[in-house]
Amino acid sequence: MPSHQKSGKDQAADAQLISSKEMAPLPENFGPVFFQNQFLAKIELPTKEKYADLTGKCAIVTGSNTGLGFESARQLLSLGLSHLVMGVRSLERGNAAATKLRAANPSAKIEVWQLDMETYESIKAFVCKCQDNLSLIDIVILNAGLAPVTFATIPATDHETTVQVNHMSTVLLSVLLLPVLKSKSKGQNPPRLTLVNSMMSHLCKFPNKSKRPMLPSFDDTAVTPWNAEERYGVSKLLCQLFIVRLAENVKPEDIIINMVDPGLTKGTELSRHAKGITAVAAKIFFSVAGRPVDRGAATYVDAALGHGKESHGCFLMNCKIAPYVIIHEVPVSWKILLMTSCDPQTRSLVLHRRQGINGSDLDRDASRTQFRWR
Ligand SMILES: NC(=O)c1ccc[n+]([C@@H]2O[C@H](COP(=O)([O-])OP(=O)(O)OC[C@H]3O[C@@H](n4cnc5c(N)ncnc54)[C@H](OP(=O)(O)O)[C@@H]3O)[C@@H](O)[C@H]2O)c1
Secondary structure, eight states: OOGGGSOHHHHHHHTTOSOGGGSOOOOSOOHHHHHIIIIIOOOOOOOTTTSOOOTTOEEEEETTTSHHHHHHHHHHHHTTOSEEEEEESOHHHHHHHHHHHGGGOTTSEEEEEEOOTTOHHHHHHHHHHHHHHOSOOOEEEEOOOOOOSSOOBOTTTOSBHHIIIIIIIHHHHHHHHHHHHHHHOOSSSOOEEEEEOOTHHHHOOOTTTTOSSHHHHTSOTTTSOOOHHHHHHHHHHHHHHHHHHHHHTSOTTTOEEEEEEOOSBSSSSTTTTOOHHHHHHHHHHHHHHOBOHHHHHHHHHHHHHSOOGGGTTEEEETTEEEOOSOOOOSBOOHHHHHHHHSOHHHHHHHHHHHHHHHOOOGGGGGGSOBOOOO
């Protein structure tokens, strides 16, 4: 549509002057959006002309031994990144990946640190290591995530794996990293925290959304029957909900927090757990509709380097600020969010850290962003 025929809101959206929460929700019929994203949207690869030189900068990328995490780390190194910390659950796989990554910037320091998102102890130890060993942190990309096809719970927490890793552990890692990022910020540019989310959160039905307590309802297939796609979507939805609210409690002058959807991306190991006919179908679907991994990873680099404070708390899709996928009608306070979507094991830690960020009253923010469930 020519720009003179667009509404003021549409023009503002084009110019990225409005945030995700001010945008009209995505249509319920997701087909046209998917087609636009996967077949028409042009994702540019990062270049030194487009982005500032990253010499002297330090980035952390979780799950960077393979897939989108690996490729985004490679792209950051190609832009001159001086120090990369790879947060990986297997040091062996991480070291093998680091060897390949060194080719992208032989003078960069690349460290491989243990991070198992299935245990809170590992997450806490990783954050302590960041606090103790890094003098500055400019960029954090929380990419580690999974999409299991069968139901399983994690012995350490008794929670279902997808919700544990993609939501609860990612949220905990984010919250614990915030004060570390803030304390190490030196220059004029605030540190960046980019979380990898997914459009799949738009497609889930979330049948157990009214169950209280909510979290245990994911852990019992008699309460919430298992559906792998649905569960993956809900895990990303919960995470998005939490991060939107978290960002409202953090000043973008201190840390810029945003979320990115890389789009359906082929050539990663996300569907590694699929077997038999499901594996074949996934392979065909990804190879027909998926974007190449370098284009998917370029959306991470864009989220971390290509947008400023205007992207704080926003969801990015195709390298643009886009509407949230969260669709529901009730105000959600921190208190409700903590009670419904934070593991009781970590709730007080999250609460404590979050109060440490700006010290504000928990209940006062109940009137902020109105989320709408469909
Ligand atoms: N590919 C897509 O179409 C697509 C679309 C939207 C969003 N995403 C999101 O993009 C991110 C990367 O996915 P991908 O496609 O690149 O998949 P991938 O190739 O399977 O990479 C996932 C990464 O996460 C790590 N990881 C998984 N569980 C972990 C745990 N418990 N602790 C630490 N690390 C863990 C994996 O480590 P191991 O190798 O050791 O398992 C791997 O490094 C995920 O968050 C995914 O949800 C992907």
